[in-house]
Amino acid sequence: MTMSKWTINDSKKLYKINQWGEGYFSVNSLGNLTVRTESKKSGEFDIASVIKEMKEQGVKFPAVIRFHDILRSRVRLINKVFRETIEEYDYEGRYYGVYPIKVNQMREVVEEIIDAGLKYDYGLEAGSKPELLAVLAMNDSKKALTILNGYKDDDYMKLALLGREVGRKIIIVIEKFSEIKKIIRLSKEVGVEPLIGLRGKMSVPGCGRWSGSSGERAKFGLSVSEMLQAVELFRANGLGDCIKLFHFHIGSQIPEIRSFKEAISEGGRIYAKLVQAGVPLEYFDIGGGLGVDYDGTRTINDSSTNYSLSEYVADVIYSLKQICDLEGVTHPNIVTESGRAVTAHHSCVVTNVIGKIDATSDFNTKKVTGEHIFVSNMRELEEDLHNNERLQETYNDVIQLKESALNAFKLGILSLEERAKIETIYTRVLNYITSKLIDSDKVPEELQSLVDDTSAKYLCNFSVFQSAADSWAIGQVLPVVPITRLHEKPTVNCSIADITCDSDGKIDKFIDETGHRTTFPVHELGEEDYYLGIFLTGAYQDVMGDMHNLFGRLNEVHVFKDEEDESGFYIEEVIKGQSCAKVLSTMQYNPQYMAYSLKKVVDREVARGKIQPRRGVKLVDFYEDCLRSYTYLES
Ligand SMILES: *Cc1c(COP(=O)(O)O)cnc(C)c1O
Numbered sequence: 001m002t003m004s005k006w007t008i009n010d011s012k013k014l015y016k017i018n019q020w021g022e023g024y025f026s027v028n029s030l031g032n033l034t035v036r037t038e039s040k041k042s043g044e045f046d047i048a049s050v051i052k053e054m055k056e057q058g059v060k061f062p063a064v065i066r067f068h069d070i071l072r073s074r075v076r077l078i079n080k081v082f083r084e085t086i087e088e089y090d091y092e093g094r095y096y097g098v099y100p101i102k103v104n105q106m107r108e109v110v111e112e113i114i115d116a117g118l119k120y121d122y123g124l125e126a127g128s129k130p131e132l133l134a135v136l137a138m139n140d141s142k143k144a145l146t147i148l149n150g151y152k153d154d155d156y157m158k159l160a161l162l163g164r165e166v167g168r169k170i171i172i173v174i175e176k177f178s179e180i181k182k183i184i185r186l187s188k189e190v191g192v193e194p195l196i197g198l199r200g201k202m203s204v205p206g207c208g209r210w211s212g213s214s215g216e217r218a219k220f221g222l223s224v225s226e227m228l229q230a231v232e233l234f235r236a237n238g239l240g241d242c243i244k245l246f247h248f249h250i251g252s253q254i255p256e257i258r259s260f261k262e263a264i265s266e267g268g269r270i271y272a273k274l275v276q277a278g279v280p281l282e283y284f285d286i287g288g289g290l291g292v293d294y295d296g297t298r299t300i301n302d303s304s305t306n307y308s309l310s311e312y313v314a315d316v317i318y319s320l321k322q323i324c325d326l327e328g329v330t331h332p333n334i335v336t337e338s339g340r341a342v343t344a345h346h347s348c349v350v351t352n353v354i355g356k357i358d359a360t361s362d363f364n365t366k367k368v369t370g371e372h373i374f375v376s377n378m379r380e381l382e383e384d385l386h387n388n389e390r391l392q393e394t395y396n397d398v399i400q401l402k403e404s405a406l407n408a409f410k411l412g413i414l415s416l417e418e419r420a421k422i423e424t425i426y427t428r429v430l431n432y433i434t435s436k437l438i439d440s441d442k443v444p445e446e447l448q449s450l451v452d453d454t455s456a457k458y459l460c461n462f463s464v465f466q467s468a469a470d471s472w473a474i475g476q477v478l479p480v481v482p483i484t485r486l487h488e489k490p491t492v493n494c495s496i497a498d499i500t501c502d503s504d505g506k507i508d509k510f511i512d513e514t515g516h517r518t519t520f521p522v523h524e525l526g527e528e529d530y531y532l533g534i535f536l537t538g539a540y541q542d543v544m545g546d547m548h549n550l551f552g553r554l555n556e557v558h559v560f561k562d563e564e565d566e567s568g569f570y571i572e573e574v575i576k577g578q579s580c581a582k583v584l585s586t587m588q589y590n591p592q593y594m595a596y597s598l599k600k601v602v603d604r605e606v607a608r609g610k611i612q613p614r615r616g617v618k619l620v621d622f623y624e625d626c627l628r629s630y631t632y633l634e635s
Contacts, residue, residue: 006489019296031487045568103339173197197245249287272327285335466545552578
């Protein structure tokens with residue numbers, strides 16, 4: 001094997017940066033990960049420099065970094081691709097995208113999306129009353145659509161009608177038959193005509209992880225018979241002319257493009273037949289589902305997609321046009337509710353590696369006279385190791401010997417020292433076998449679990465439950481990449497453990513050339529802080545996290561490119577993560593009272609002469625400082 005020098009290109013390939021990064025991420029000659037917008041080299045800046053500046057400003061890690069230029073770029077890209085393809089295909093309708101805020105409701109994120117989408121009349125979607133309150137306040141465009149999904153009570157409906165009164169294009173999508181009577185009653189009561197959408201329950205079974213969003217047993221939507229009844233009911237109440245939109249949503253992160261085609265061929269027919277029956281529909285809303293290629297494999301596995309944005313758009317427009325032309329109906333305006341594909345790329349979680357958890361021990365295993373035969377046997381196995389190619393056999397032998405030794409210990413035959421020696425040699429042997437396996441091209445299947453079990457873990461300062469919920473909940477693969485040293489060959493294979501007291505608090509699914517693996521290559525820890533970035537966390541992860549172990553929301557910085565600036569960027573805003581006091585108060589604790597209680601205990605001990613007054617004050621101060629501090633580890 002020739003040892004050619006490791007280059008940044010090797011790192012790009014290893015971590016598949018071009019594949020999942022959609023051109024937004026690269027590596028510079030210093031070996032640092034960089035960000036750029038729309039694949040242009042200009043406006044590229046160094047994430048390590050962002051981290052350096054964050055440290056100078058006292059921002060503690062873990063932290064979320066939001067690249068607002070990427071967010072803007074996604075909005076631009078989706079709108080541009082739709083517009084260009086519409087033109088290319090002589091499609092007669094327009095594109096009206098809406099962003100479903102449930103995917104990331106952060107005000108700054110929604111504001112940025114609205115701003116970037118202004119010239120495209122890009123709108124918002126809400127799925128609950130609080131989300132509706134937000135979208136009513138956030139977007140005042142009279143041209144952009146506001147789509148309302150989800151189950152609705154009277155207040156929700158009345159808020160929607162309020163939006164109509166102030167001139168907003170708000171479309172109430174009927175998800176369930178009983179909502180029809182409600183809207184008829186309330187619109188009469190308030191004296192405002194609604195804009196109405198009908199959500200179809202498609203027979204196409206959904207696919208991907210959220211397949212329950214579609215199919216006959218789906219939670220949402222009207223069957224064809226219910227839709228026809230709905231039209232009758234609205235007509236009978238003078239609201240027949242208000243039915244403007246037909247909607248379906250077949251699930252999120254749809255891996256196969258075929259699913260969209262099938263949904264459109266069914267939905268398109270329903271649309272056309274309704275129009276032919278005199279329903280004044282104008283919008284065809286295909287929901288969300290546009291996927292993100294998290295693992296960069298361009299396949300139909302759950303963390304990938306077998307299509308690109310342009311292929312998706314072309315398929316949607318082409319299929320819909322074909323059906324409308326066949327049925328002889330006007331091409332409708334196309335609405336999409338893509339959320340994931342808009343926000344996923346713009347944010348990442350940066351965590352510092354605190355240390356390495358591995359099974360090494362330097363317990364003295366020297367031979368002593370009269371030691372138990374099991375210890376001698378284990379030692380002989382180890383001594384034999386280096387001139388022995390039969391790794392599998394040795395592996396079986398040490399496992400068996402360790403088991404016998406454990407039984408002997410339980411019977412009182414082995415001493416504590418002897419057990420410690422056996423464990424130490426055992427671990428050394430396994431580590432040796434693993435290192436041999438990693439150097440070889442292919443790990444035999446029977447030994448794969450050994451590699452998994454003995455591989456090191458990097459302990460990282462974050463909580464999977466707060467920052468990468470889907471990686472825990474549904475096995476979502478997220479790209480993890482070292483921020484620096486990408487010009488060096490990574491020599492350690494490891495998985496990631498977080499700082500929660502939960503054995504599920506880990507990441508052990510990583511991107512591979514062909515699929516997924518349980519460990520990934522990183523650099524040996526040195527003197528310098530070592531940071532890992534967990535990428536594509538902008539959709540759902542940012543907002544779905546929970547406070548397992550009371551690890552709260554992360555510090556956040558919002559970064560913009562600035563080509564005039566020497567470093568190429570500026571930090572526009574720092575949002576402080578939650579303090580211990582804050583997360584405790586969400587669980588009904590009163591931090592002030594807690595400090596007071598502790599002070600009372602200290603005072604009592606001071607009064608009893610057990611603690612010196614000066615020391616007592618210090619202890620109380622320290623407790624209060626900790627209440628104010630960040631919930632994560634501070635080094
Ligand atoms: C969740 C949801 C979306 C967003 O889906 P993505 O896959 O994130 O684009 C759109 N529409 C509806 C009705 C939804 O429930």
